[in-house]
Every structure is written in C-alpha cells, then in structure tokens.
Amino acid sequence: MDTKSQIIYIATNLFQQKGYKGVGVSEILNACTITKGALYHHFPNGKEELLITCLESIDQAITTDIEVIFKQYQTTQEALCAMIEKLVANFEREGTISGYTFSSIVSEMASLSEPVRNTCSNLYAKIQEIYIKKLVEDGFSKDTAASIALMITASIEGAIMLCLTDNTSEPLKVISHVLPNVLKES
C-alpha cells in the first residue's frame, strides 16, 4: 500500500476511535512510522484536509459494506440482523467499533465545522437511502420507509454509543431483537 493510502487507513481508524481533537498529528505520524514531511506533502492543508479525506473513505467503506449485506438477504429484517451481528463480532474482536460509525467526529465537529457537518449529514443520508430502498421493496410506502430508516439509523448509532460506554456488546444485541417491532406496519 502506498504512503497516502496508509495514512488515510490509519488516521481513519484513529479518528473513529478518539474523535478529531482526540488524535494529534504526531500520533498519526507514529502509527504510520512516517514524519511530518510525508504527511504535509500528501495533505498540504493539514489535519482538517486529512479528516475530510478520511470521512470520504468511511463513506466508501460503509456504503459498499451495507449494500453488499443488503443484497445478500431477502428482507430488511434479515439484512439488519446480519449487519448488527457483524458489528457485534467487530466489537468483541477489537474492543471498539472501527467501521460503520463516526459519531465521535459528528458530535464533536457538528458545532465547529460546517464542511465536516455537511459531509457527515450526507453520509447518514446515503446509509438511510439503502434502508429505504429495501423497505420499499418489502412493501412499505415511501414515507413510512423513510421514518423506519431513520429509526434504524438512530437506534444503531445510539446502541454503538452504549456499547462503548458500558464496554459490552449487549446493547447492539438487544437492539437486534427489538428492531423487528419497528419493521411491522403501523
């Protein structure tokens, strides 16, 4: 892997785990075993440019990942269970959720940087689009599908936060059992 890709890969992980301000440039440098010269060659506008690039990388990763899962399963409910199972496995293996979420960045940066807020907003919209498409295939109206998709996104993000706070994967497992109730026609 070339240096730039490596920087993005490692920085993305760090940002997702510790947030933007929680990660120093020098920490990224150490993890990559490179020096400032290399980093500022690839990202002339520094740390914030790197963050935006990382968010785009997260975008790619999450979107393709979810799409693959959602194509693999017949119904939204099956797909969701498989997806959450993957998150649980990820958490139990690594102690954190490295993919799928960027809430640490959102809650920290939403009030501080408009471009970052916007990028995050678009990413959430994209994820929900995948849910909505599948839900419409399941037979829901477009409006209902949109509401359910939002509920799915919110509860999964919230559950991930509870997993990190309580240091167990239980919250995600519980969500997985309760979500089917949301997938019934109201």
Next chain:
Amino acid sequence: MDTKSQIIYIATNLFQQKGYKGVGVSEILNACTITKGALYHHFPNGKEELLITCLESIDQAITTDIEVIFKQYQTTQEALCAMIEKLVANFEREGTISGYTFSSIVSEMASLSEPVRNTCSNLYAKIQEIYIKKLVEDGFSKDTAASIALMITASIEGAIMLCLTDNTSEPLKVISHVLPNVLKES
C-alpha cells in the same frame, strides 16, 4: 449564584456542546469572566476534575427532569412524547441540545478515561431505570421492559445526533412517531 456553581453551569453547557477536548480552559474562563486563579482554587486538579463535577451535575439535572415528566403522565408513551417534545423545543430555541445528552463527551472519552466512561455508564443506567420502572407499571415483564428501555435510550441519543448533524429537529419528531411501535407487546 456563587463562582463555583457558575463555573459548573457554564462549563457543563460548553462540554455538552463541544466535547471535552473541544473546550479550552481559557474559553471557560472567558465565558465566566473569571481568571485562572479562581478556577484552580475551586478545582485544584484542573480540567478533568471539572469535567467529572459537570457530569455529576448533568446526572442530577437529567434524572430529576425525566422523573418529573414520568410522574406527570399515565403511560410510558405519553411521557416519552412529552419528553421528546421538550427536546425539540430546546433544539429549536437554542440550536443545540443543552440538556439530556452528553454523547459528545462519551464518544470522545470512553476510550481515553476509565473514570469518565464509568460515570457516563452509570448515568445511562440511571436513565434506563426510570423507563424500566414505568414500563413495568405499564404491564411489561422486567426483561422486556429492560430491552425496550435500552431501545428508547439508544434511539433518542441517536436521534439527537442526527438532529445536530442535519441541523433540523425532524429526526426527534420522527422517533416520537415510531417509538410507539416498540411499546407494543412482542
């Protein structure tokens, strides 16, 4: 209000909005119109001690607030609607959610400071206890009540995050309409 209470009040607000690292000591000083001398007199162990104190203050505020609402309404569903309505009003008035949430602190500090993670974990548990008690009164079994309470907490926290990201109160309103589906016997 005495100086210490004022520091706690203002710092709590700032921490909730911008996270821990997002707020500098000097920013707190400016907002309080005091100087370092005063702050370090009241909090000899500096910024982290102040954060813990603020989390305890948030604990008090959230717990009493939710308890009052939950005593006012007959069913969990009514209470939840009233609570979310209050959050929406708060958001539309101030542009942020100043009470009720501390997700910015959680996602940033969970991996960095055990004492902070623990304090947050206890706070979430306390909130869920209130929901569980009401749900049992509604007729749910203790296990089911616990699952639903977790789902409520996760979806509200997630929805707050989406509100901040999208800069609209819609997500909370949508959650308010979808949550009743979770409150039906499965």
Next chain:
DNA sequence: GTCTATAAGCAGATAGAC
C-alpha cells in the same frame, strides 16, 4: 477568594536538505 505573571510542554504547520 480572586488576581497577574509566567512556566513548561505540546499542538499544528513550514523550510529546506537529500
């Protein structure tokens, strides 16, 4: 109990050699 002045260290960023 609150002030001013200052310390010590780290942040992000730049310049120029190789």
Next chain:
DNA sequence: GTCTATCTGCTTATAGAC
C-alpha cells in the same frame, strides 16, 4: 517523496501578590 530542524501559538498548570 521523505527526511530533519525549527517556528509560532496555544494548552494546561503553577507561584505568589493582593
């Protein structure tokens, strides 16, 4: 394209006057 050395400014925290 990557290195080293350096700069500026900001961070938290301390010391001591009032």
